[in-house]
Amino acid sequence: MAKMTLEELRKLRGEKREELRKRDVEGKTIQVIVGMGTCGIAAGAKDTYEALLKVVDEKKLSDQVVLRQTGCMGLCYVEPTVEIAMQGMPTVIYGKVNAAVAREIVEKHLIGKTLLDDHIYDKPAADIIKK
Amino acid sequence: MHYALSDFVLDIAQNSIEAGSASVTVRIEEDEASFAVTVSDDGRGMDQAQLKRALDPFYSDGRKHAGRRVGLGLPFLRQAVSMTGGGFAITSERGIGTTVSFSFPLANVDTPPVGDLEGLFVQLLAFDGDYEFVVERSKVEGEKSGSYRLVRSELIDALGDLGDSGSLVLLREFIGSQERSIFVP
Numbered sequence: 001m002a003k004m005t006l007e008e009l010r011k012l013r014g015e016k017r018e019e020l021r022k023r024d025v026e027g028k029t030i031q032v033i034v035g036m037g038t039c040g041i042a043a044g045a046k047d048t049y050e051a052l053l054k055v056v057d058e059k060k061l062s063d064q065v066v067l068r069q070t071g072c073m074g075l076c077y078v079e080p081t082v083e084i085a086m087q088g089m090p091t092v093i094y095g096k097v098n099a100a101v102a103r104e105i106v107e108k109h110l111i112g113k114t115l116l117d118d119h120i121y122d123k124p125a126a127d128i129i130k131k
Numbered sequence: 132m133h134y135a136l137s138d139f140v141l142d143i144a145q146n147s148i149e150a151g152s153a154s155v156t157v158r159i160e161e162d163e164a165s166f167a168v169t170v171s172d173d174g175r176g177m178d179q180a181q182l183k184r185a186l187d188p189f190y191s192d193g194r195k196h197a198g199r200r201v202g203l204g205l206p207f208l209r210q211a212v213s214m215t216g217g218g219f220a221i222t223s224e225r226g227i228g229t230t231v232s233f234s235f236p237l238a239n240v241d242t243p244p245v246g247d248l249e250g251l252f253v254q255l256l257a258f259d260g261d262y263e264f265v266v267e268r269s270k271v272e273g274e275k276s277g278s279y280r281l282v283r284s285e286l287i288d289a290l291g292d293l294g295d296s297g298s299l300v301l302l303r304e305f306i307g308s309q310e311r312s313i314f315v316p
């Protein structure tokens with residue numbers, strides 16, 4: 001298979017942007033932040049990150065979701081941790097988020113606007129969220 | 132302890148990003164016998180005393196989490212390397228930067244699996260912040276050899292914000308194509 005070039009990548013991105021411009025998503029950004037410290041990585045945060053990306057893409061939410069990584073959030077005992085900040089929902093940190101819970105977060109929190117009570121561990125650290 | 136070799140790379144590279152580096156390079160050289168990694172940064176660096184303490188699992192500088200008593204990233208790595216008969220080296224100079232090199236023999240029964248390298252590269256490149264990140268990947272298999280290079284600034288130029296999940300999906304696709312065609316000139 002031929003290697004994709006940066007030019008081809010740019011073109012693909014352009015096409016995708018054009019597609020997204022057709023939808024009205026102004027100000028509807030959802031921030032999803034995955035803890036990637038030693039603790040998070042050891043507990044499987046890489047799989048969590050991958051699962052979030054996959055489900056967000058599957059549910060066609062990629063025009064709204066910003067997926068970011070941070071270091072340890074200070075909740076090593078419940079890693080992997082995921083913080084969600086979005087309009088109309090309180091900002092929370094979910095703990096023990098494996099791939100299955102990651103799917104639930106997208107389906108219930110991001111789409112269904114309901115909290116996953118069993119996995120809420122904290123309100124966010126102020127330094128993590130970007131205003 | 133981390134599950135895969137790619138997890139060790141992510142952990143060590145994340146240290147480099149948090150050390151305030153302007154530029155980080157991760158080089159991965161793989162052949163049939165070994166998996167060798169070099170992570171070098173131009174972050175704040177460490178003096179000899181700090182370097183020694185960084186290898187102690189019961190030490191953390193407390194900068195990020197006040198009162199924390201453990202720092203496990205480097206100690207985990209060193210333990211895994213010594214269990215498998217691999218190699219480990221770290222050099223650092225205050226104000227100049229740090230370089231961590233390690234290698235694992237792939238035939239050793241205790242060597243963890245390599246893990247998902249494509250996912251690793253996506254994550255390495257997608258950490259937040261304004262810095263350069265270069266991934267240099269090479270692989271040798273018998274007479275075949277191949278390599279590719281990923282430069283964060285070029286990818287941001289092509290894709291925009293790498294936190295945007297639409298960009299991340301395309302980035303993964305792009306890296307996948309580089310990895311799959313590694314032996315194709």
